[in-house]
Amino acid sequence: MDSERLEEFLSDGRLEIDNNWCEGALRPWAVGRKNWLHVGSPEGRSEIAAIASIVETCRRLEINLRNYLRDVLRTGPMAINRVAN
DSSP states (O other), X not given: OHHHHXXXXXXXXXXXXOOHHHHHHHHHXXXXXXXXXXXXXXXXXHHHHHHHHHHHHHHHHTOOHHHHHHHXXXXXXXXXXXXXX
């Protein structure tokens, strides 16, 4: 199995050998999390992880975060809930 993964890595130039970029991108979130009051609960930790994932994915893929969030919030499940209420 490991040899298959190595072969895939060697044949596809888009794959990176490590995830240091990801760890570096999340470091500010980890350092600042004690400053955020909503992270004091288990639900808050899940929410901040989801937010960090979206922000860093947009940054990594060079997607405009503001436009992405605007589109998602207009068309996602939250928009449906707002209409229902």
